[in-house]
Amino acid sequence: MPTLEIKVFAKINIGLKVFQSRTSGYHDIESIFQNVSLADTIWISTSNKSNKARVTIEGDFGCPIESSSVYKAAIEFDRATDGIIRRNGVHVQVGKEIPAQAGLGAASADAAATLCGLNELFGNRFSKKELARISTRIGSDVPFFLFGEGAAIVRGRGERISLIKPRTDFGIVILLPAWASSTKDAYRLLDVMRRNGLSRIHSSTEVCEGESTYRVCHSDGDLKKWYDGPIAYWHLGNDFQQVMEEQHREYEVWSQLLIDNGAVCTSLTGSGSAMYGVFESMREADAAAEEYRNLIKRVEKSELCNIVSIFSVVPLARSMIVSYIQACNVDTRSDKERPCYGSD
Numbered sequence: 181m182p183t184l185e186i187k188v189f190a191k192i193n194i195g196l197k198v199f200q201s202r203t204s205g206y207h208d209i210e211s212i213f214q215n216v217s218l219a220d221t222i223w224i225s226t227s228n229k230s231n232k233a234r235v236t237i238e239g240d241f242g243c244p245i246e247s248s249s250v251y252k253a254a255i256e257f258d259r260a261t262d263g264i265i266r267r268n269g270v271h272v273q274v275g276k277e278i279p280a281q282a283g284l285g286a287a288s289a290d291a292a293a294t295l296c297g298l299n300e301l302f303g304n305r306f307s308k309k310e311l312a313r314i315s316t317r318i319g320s321d322v323p324f325f326l327f328g329e330g331a332a333i334v335r336g337r338g339e340r341i342s343l344i345k346p347r348t349d350f351g352i353v354i355l356l357p358a359w360a361s362s363t364k365d366a367y368r369l370l371d372v373m374r375r376n377g378l379s380r381i382h383s384s385t386e387v388c389e390g391e392s393t394y395r396v397c398h399s400d401g402d403l404k405k406w407y408d409g410p411i412a413y414w415h416l417g418n419d420f421q422q423v424m425e426e427q428h429r430e431y432e433v434w435s436q437l438l439i440d441n442g443a444v445c446t447s448l449t450g451s452g453s454a455m456y457g458v459f460e461s462m463r464e465a466d467a468a469a470e471e472y473r474n475l476i477k478r479v480e481k482s483e484l485c486n487i488v489s490i491f492s493v494v495p496l497a498r499s500m501i502v503s504y505i506q507a508c509n510v511d512t513r514s515d516k517e518r519p520c521y522g523s524d
Contacts, residue, residue, distance in 0.1 A: 188293035227269035239274030249291035281360035283450025292325030330497035351465025366451035416447035
C-alpha cells in the first residue's frame with residue numbers, strides 16, 4: 181500500500197489583534213496569516229489490521245503522543261467517519277522542523293496535514309469546509325492550513341477564513357529563542373495587563389452571522405489594501421508582544437538588531453516565542469541571517485545567546501504539498517506537488 185507524504189508549512193502572523201475575552205473564556209482575533217517555507221513532513225499509511233492499536237504515531241512532539249494534535253486529528257476523523265480508522269488501522273510518522281510553542285502554527289499545521297492526509301487516503305469523504313468544521317474540535321488555527329492558499333484574513337477564534345492573494349515578493353528572518361510560549365498563559369497574562377490598564381483594548385464592531393458573532397476592528401478590504409501595499413508601511417502590531425517583552429527584555433534588542441540589518445519591520449508571531457523581521461528581498465534576508473549567526477559565534481555573552489535557531493524563509497502561496505510514495509520512495513503519481521485537501 182502506498183504511503184501518503186505531506187509537507188506542511190509554518191505560518192507567521194502579519195499583525196495580530198486580540199479582542200476582549202468573551203463569557204466563554206475565548207478571545208476573538210483579527211490577523212493576516214502567511215505561510216512560510218519552514219515545514220514538517222508527515223507520512224500516513226494504512227497499518228497492519230492485526231495491530232490492536234487503531235492508530236500508531238511516531239514523532240518528537242515534546243508531549244505524550246495522546247496529547248499531540250496529530251493524535252487528536254486522527255481520533256476526530258475516526259469519529260466523523262464512524263470508525264474507518266478502527267476498521268483499517270493507520271500509521272502516522274511525523275518529521276518535525278517547525279518549532280513547537282513558537283507562534284509558527286506547528287500543532288495546527290500537523291493537525292491539518294493529518295486530516296487532509298486521512299481524507300485523501302480514504303477517498304476524499306469531506307470537503308474543505310467539512311474538514312474545517314471537524315478541525316474546530318482540535319485547535320483554533322487548524323482551518324487556515326486546511327484551505328491551503330498561502331495567505332488569509334483570520335477572525336473569530338481562528339475559524340473564520342477569508343482567503344487573499346498571497347505575496348511571495350519579500351524575505352523573512354525568524355529568530356527562535358531558548359524559551360517556549362504557552363498560548364494559554366499568554367492570553368491569561370494579556371487579560372491581567374488589560375484589567376490593570378497596562379495594555380490597549382481595541383475598539384471593535386460585533387458582527388453577527390447566523391447564530392454566531394465575532395468582532396472586527398478593520399474591514400477585510402482595509403486589511404487587504406494594507407497587505408498589498410508597500411511593506412515599508414506595514415505596522416505589525418501584535419498584542420502579545422508587550423506580554424512577552426515584560427518577561428523577556430531581549431525582544432526589544434532583537435527587534436532593533438533586525439532593523440539595523442535591513443529589516444523593514446519586525447514582530448512577534450502568534451503568542452510567541454519566535455520573532456521575525458520582514459526584508460525587501462530574500463537576498464537581504466539570507467545575508468542578515470548569516471550575519472546574526474556569525475555575530476552569535478563572536479559574542480559569547482549577550483542577549484543573542486538566548487537565540488537557539490535562525491531561519492531565513494520564503495513566503496509561500498500554499499500551506500501543504502502531498503505526494504504518494506512507494507516503499508522504494510518512488511512517487512507513483514504524476515501530480516507530485518499539489519495542494520492537499522478534499523473537493524469543494
